[in-house]
Amino acid sequence: MTDTDTERNESSAGGGDTPAAALERIVDPVVAVAGGTVTCVNAAAADAFDTHTDVSDRPAASVLDTVWEQLEAEIEETAIGTVRTVSLEDDRFDARIHRGDDGATITFDHDDTSHVRDRAIKDRAIDEAPIGVTLSDPSREDNPLIYVNDAYERLTGYTSEEVVGQNCRFLQGEDSDPEAIREMREAIDEQRPVTVELKNYRKDGEEFWNEVTIAPVRDDDGEVTNYVGFQNDVTARKQAQFELERHKEKLQEERAELERVLERVEGLVQDVTAAVAGATSRTDLEDAVCDRIAAERAYEGVWIGERSPATSSIEARTSAGTTPEPIEIDDGHPASVALERGGVAVDRVDGTTVAAIPLAYSGVEYGVLTVRTTEGHDVDERDEVILSALTRAVASGINARETSRMLATDAVVAVELELVDRNVAPVALSAAADCELEYRRSVHRTDDETASLYTATDASMDELEAAAAELEGVELRPIVERDEECLVELTTDESLVEWLSERGAVVRSITAEDGRTRLTLEVPRSANVRDVVEAVEERYPETDVRSFQQRERADETRQEFAANLEDELTDRQLAALQRAYLGGYFEWPRPTTGEELAQSMGVSRPTFHEHLRTAEAKLCRAFFGE
Template structure:
């Protein structure tokens, strides 16, 4: 009985015990009928007793006589399909011994998944459906296969003059753009043109003349004149007498591959050049950074850092001069601060306006873009347009921002008398120098701040009515004073302000201002009201805090707001002032002064205490103190303070007691700083 008659494939599985159970389970799970056998003798006996559609066995590389079973089965039955499982590369030996199919074992979990389909296939191919399939490959099907093949196929007749093409398929016409009527009767060389390599064409011609196969790659041209790369494989076709009757050609458009190869060659060339550039860059960087690092490590002041770097650059490189400068707090004019080089005196009176991000001056662009700027000119005046007195021999310069994170500390400028001395490699090196110097200056300034050796105080006037505190003073016709603030985790601020004179119009006026989300009156004393404001992020208070400033005084009347802020250093002061100018209108620097920070432990005490207070605890403590809750009799009740915080009275007192305990602990407990929260 055949598989087509019963619909079920009957399989004899001759497998070792460790594999037999799993294979049988897979085959029967797919609907096959399986009879297991454990030895050659049992297998041959079973085959003689009943009919099977196929046999499955294994081929193990550990058994020296692993082909004996396969040979015995073939001796017994020459026609029955035998599928062999193998884990090695001995497929050829298995087929030579009579295997119908070999199934390599794959990873666990899919080891036998393909067996049912393979068994059904070998059985079906052995019987009538397979015979009909083979018979169906007639001349008509072969012709359709050639006509519709995905590669260009041509046939030429060498018995006709000039060996013209007598057949082209559809892919050929699509690839070349020529119709069959335009291509037939012509030699295939009509696709060649000026870009076709003569040596390749000659090799193809010689092979055809010698009646030998040939494969070439050359440029051909379509009907519309566009070029493409064509892989041409030509082979002679012999007739029954052995004579060459025709030539068949296979033509494949390989333009994409050729373009990819050309791109790869370009990339390889570029990579080689880049490698050479990087080697020069590494050597150059190593020497220069060693010199600069020695300066940065040994310097004790910022001036020593900047002077030493300028001197090393002039000594160890082809630079003729170098200087470092920065702008004042309220002005964008950059002026040289330290100089080095025999021709550096020319920069003593140089001033550069860095206010315009698209300025022609490279130093101004470096300050605004925070990127190295390189300039070249036929004269020195071309390097700094509008400036005079520079050494006439300068032909190139680089302006390098000295910055660390968000802070610009100045601009380093170097000059060369050779215009080619400054290229992309030099730009990369100088960028590293700028970052190294910026980091060193930042570390020096941070150390100076930590040691409390200096501080910059700014007095700033602002007349922008969009600021909530200024708008409140104008709308309510009062003076607003700043009493402190608490910065919340979500970026908003709880601010405490005094309003003089207090009145019923304060809260309605505040409700109209975008910078104030909520206002609560805490207490009134002698006509002056104490209020708690809830302000969103992005207001003046958070703007100052984000820039590293500390508000010492803030007062607003109906026309202007005066702000006194302390910052760590000049760059921070300039950054804050510039930021305020970019955010608000009518911002004016009323005064600034640098001074030594007075020795005091109060700031450290407050910082350590604030770190231990939660936001709610600090709010409760500050609100209670400012409202007079600690006075006797109480100026305000706990219920009233709880209402301002939107909490219950018990919760308010819980926060207040926790804050008081931490405050008393900070005063009385010497282990406070190391104690847990």
């Protein structure tokens, strides 16, 4: 409790009450004594002890008779400023002794059994309450405490003798909230209840959070006679509250950091994607990517390198912010480890964190991207995810540039392979149907599926369909059956032609017979031909390399003419033209009808003829136009 400027004259020598008396004022016999002499009695006491009210200076023993001897001893045992309840040998009364500086006031309670029991229960309830209970006397200077219960003693570590007579502010300290203290002071000045939470200090100096409630106690006339206080230790709750607030602040900081990271990542990904899409060559692409990543504050150097078979090392193709020396393939550097493992590798190199990620697309290796971080920045899981996503985009872009260069280059290596793996559809079908298959072309359907057209000899369409039905992962669609051969469409889970194209190789021919397939590829001389061949050997065991042959392409090969024409044709127009030609539609007599070809495409006959006529017109323009 705090100071109050309100002062009141004490109405008795004692100046204080028990908790029950403060809460419930009862008119009982009252006798004031000082030094063994009666100084005052009220009318109720005069009636009770059969004396007149003017008994000043009379010995207490002559007024109180036999009970004085017991009361005198109890008064001596009562501390000044406190209250003591006494069970008298006189059956009529119990007594409460109010000890003051100059004497004592004795209040006699009639021995009404129910009243005594109720008061005893109230006193015991207050004494044994689980929270601290205090009473103060605002009529005395500085509003001191006149009562504390056991829970208060346990809460604060102070005994009743140590705190009675003091204002309760002694529990406050340097970290007690001034605003809460001011709020209590104002409530006492305005004689109204108040509840605050503030930091207090136990006797041993330990801090605790105290929920303090202070309320005025009024008499029958509405005058404030005391203040009752309740103290509750809410330290655990406050700590949980502070922890929750810290957690919220941490989440807010993490959310803000995440938003900054996402903004940075979004910008980085967009810029790298733009570099990949806008570069006209592999070199331009790699230069732009290194420059953009090196512009990030987290990285001080970026480079892209590739294996050099001649030196057995990894050599830089391009770099930004650093000039790396060649790295031995087996020296444990993150770049070499990343290529060996096929995944992200992070390590400390010369006191700086270095991360390396392979550049690979569809199993084809295009090198390794290596970043050196700035001082104090480590590569965490989030960085690894970002860099891995970037390298996938870069590798895809390099693959597209290399494939375009391969199609445009005149210097190629022709590779002839022999495959016996039954996972290759023509190998499996030629063995199952005892026939010969010759690859014609591949068709990209509108559902993004690739199908390959083959002509088959030495087997009927029924035999081919029956054999394909027994093969897992192979779907055969009949196109047309002629006297000497059948035209069929093969669809597999993954097209061999498309898989090789993604690795920079162009399929020139596929011939299958007796469970063996001859495959002829063209790979640019500038590409890593060995990587392509090794990829085929790894995917299809027992692959046999028949020949390597370097050659120059003619000014415009038949394949290039066809490729240029394909650029002019839609997928449907190309499919109609291919099926018409390979199905013998242009021969006479026709071995197949337009209706049959339309059914093989899943369209109506008029639609088929519309696609075919449009394709024929474009073909004529390719031959006869300028």
